[in-house]
Amino acid sequence: MPARSTSRSAPRADRPLRADAARNRDRLLAAASEVFAERGLGAPLEEIARRAGVSIGTLYNHFPSRDAFLATIFPDRMTAVERLADTALAADDPWHGFVAFVTGVFDLQAHDQGLNDALSQRIPVPPDVRTACDRGFRHLEAILRRAKKAGALRPDFTATDLAVLICTISPLIRETRGTAPDAWRRSLAFHLDGLRAGAAHPIDVPPLTADELARILPGQAG
Amino acid sequence: MPARSTSRSAPRADRPLRADAARNRDRLLAAASEVFAERGLGAPLEEIARRAGVSIGTLYNHFPSRDAFLATIFPDRMTAVERLADTALAADDPWHGFVAFVTGVFDLQAHDQGLNDALSQRIPVPPDVRTACDRGFRHLEAILRRAKKAGALRPDFTATDLAVLICTISPLIRETRGTAPDAWRRSLAFHLDGLRAGAAHPIDVPPLTADELARILPGQAG
DNA sequence: CATGAAGTTGAGGGTGCTCTCGATTTCTCC
DNA sequence: GGAGAAATCGAGAGCACCCTCAACTTCATG
Numbered sequence: 001m002p003a004r005s006t007s008r009s010a011p012r013a014d015r016p017l018r019a020d021a022a023r024n025r026d027r028l029l030a031a032a033s034e035v036f037a038e039r040g041l042g043a044p045l046e047e048i049a050r051r052a053g054v055s056i057g058t059l060y061n062h063f064p065s066r067d068a069f070l071a072t073i074f075p076d077r078m079t080a081v082e083r084l085a086d087t088a089l090a091a092d093d094p095w096h097g098f099v100a101f102v103t104g105v106f107d108l109q110a111h112d113q114g115l116n117d118a119l120s121q122r123i124p125v126p127p128d129v130r131t132a133c134d135r136g137f138r139h140l141e142a143i144l145r146r147a148k149k150a151g152a153l154r155p156d157f158t159a160t161d162l163a164v165l166i167c168t169i170s171p172l173i174r175e176t177r178g179t180a181p182d183a184w185r186r187s188l189a190f191h192l193d194g195l196r197a198g199a200a201h202p203i204d205v206p207p208l209t210a211d212e213l214a215r216i217l218p219g220q221a222g
Numbered sequence: 223m224p225a226r227s228t229s230r231s232a233p234r235a236d237r238p239l240r241a242d243a244a245r246n247r248d249r250l251l252a253a254a255s256e257v258f259a260e261r262g263l264g265a266p267l268e269e270i271a272r273r274a275g276v277s278i279g280t281l282y283n284h285f286p287s288r289d290a291f292l293a294t295i296f297p298d299r300m301t302a303v304e305r306l307a308d309t310a311l312a313a314d315d316p317w318h319g320f321v322a323f324v325t326g327v328f329d330l331q332a333h334d335q336g337l338n339d340a341l342s343q344r345i346p347v348p349p350d351v352r353t354a355c356d357r358g359f360r361h362l363e364a365i366l367r368r369a370k371k372a373g374a375l376r377p378d379f380t381a382t383d384l385a386v387l388i389c390t391i392s393p394l395i396r397e398t399r400g401t402a403p404d405a406w407r408r409s410l411a412f413h414l415d416g417l418r419a420g421a422a423h424p425i426d427v428p429p430l431t432a433d434e435l436a437r438i439l440p441g442q443a444g
Numbered sequence: 445c446a447t448g449a450a451g452t453t454g455a456g457g458g459t460g461c462t463c464t465c466g467a468t469t470t471c472t473c474c
Numbered sequence: 475g476g477a478g479a480a481a482t483c484g485a486g487a488g489c490a491c492c493c494t495c496a497a498c499t500t501c502a503t504g
Contacts, residue, residue, distance in 0.1 A: 044462085055483045055484060176438055208405055241502090451501085473478100
């Protein structure tokens with residue numbers, strides 16, 4: 001029994017899936033999308049299998065781990081973040097572009113608990129998802145630079161600070177979903193008022209280094 | 223077998239504890255204090271029993287539930303918050319008093335993961351703890367009123383906004399404990415700069431009502 | 445120092461989840 | 475339409491935790 005790299009029955013080897021298997025795979029992905037969005041990345045996999053109408057065994061046959069789901073689903077999710085970044089850079093007013101980007105990211109999270117978990121790193125994510133996040137936040141430095149150059153954003157606000165802001169507002173979004181789904185907007189507004197250049201008072205705590213951030217949020221860009 | 227209100231062997235009825243039982247109870251409380259501070263309110267009770275040097279059965283004999291621990295431990299914890307509030311009201315500069323209060327609360331949380339869980343309501347707490355929290359935040363309105371009257375704090379910042387701020391910074395404290403224990407100070411500084419009267423821009427999202435807040439954080443004052 | 449009440453013990457049952465694997469069904473292709 | 479590869483199924487093992495209870499030990503008191 002040589003070759004066949006991975007452990008058991010993994011349908012690797014690029015062999016085309018049988019029709020029923022392909023259907024089940026699609027159903028599983030659709031179900032996972034829904035379930036992760038509704039209940040977060042920690043949702044029981046049995047719930048996904050149930051909703052896809054297959055057994056738990058079949059689920060594991062297609063996706064040998066929770067991470068395999070995430071790696072398949074999330075790169076796509078992050079293109080939405082990328083689009084937000086593009087829009088932000090194209091905005092006439094750099095400050096408005098920055099605000100729209102931040103608000104947009106939170107808005108996405110408000111509608112997708114799984115994205116919330118991923119961006120705020122509540123649940124550890126596999127390297128693939130980390131890469132996807134990096135991609136989504138690729139233009140982040142540019143957005144900040146532009147808003148600073150326009151004299152709108154305080155100069156001591158760094159990309160790691162934005163990552164921290166995300167990991168700060170995310171739990172609020174999670175808690176208030178359902179009861180007061182706009183509560184985070186108010187909290188964000190207070191915070192943004194503190195990020196305007198005119199509001200700046202000196203801060204004696206240095207920003208996180210990219211390295212420290214990576215250790216805290218092992219799946220997010222810096 | 224009449225009277226003896228509660229279910230089984232509960233040592234209620236105010237009968238004085240036997241010497242060994244009293245000793246074990248003290249040990250359990252001390253262990254619980256440590257374990258909750260280190261690992262949060264979700265820590266396994268077996269860890270507490272282990273550290274107290276008693277069996278899990280003895281633990282349940284003294285404290286029939288996790289909540290029984292919390293109800294015994296937390297009222298005391300909250301007196302520290304009360305003291306912070308008193309100090310804040312006594313400060314010469316109302317703004318500094320406000321800042322010192324907020325910073326002090328977070329400092330306590332930074333050194334006690336259990337307090338962090340309780341104030342941010344990560345883990346549901348029993349009514350007794352809720353009452354203790356109410357007590358700790360009793361003077362909160364007064365602190366805010368004073369800082370607003372002095373023209374330092376923006377007038378649209380409410381007590382529920384402060385509760386939200388707490389539930390916002392708490393997760394950051396939790397995540398960065400260990401790696402970057404002062405990171406929250408920087409995030410708080412940005413937020414505080416947004417709370418100064420001079421920084422205020424109109425916000426079109428209303429604050430949470432006390433009722434909404436209670437539903438989100440069922441153990442915190444408004 | 446004996447007796448019984450008070451207290452302690454820890455194996456074991458319950459829950460909710462993850463993940464496995466041998467038996468079974470279903471497709472595909474000749 | 476039949477052979478065999480591919481895919482599915484789901485009971486059950488494993489894990490981490492919660493909580494119970496009948497047997498045992500320790501203390502306090504006469």
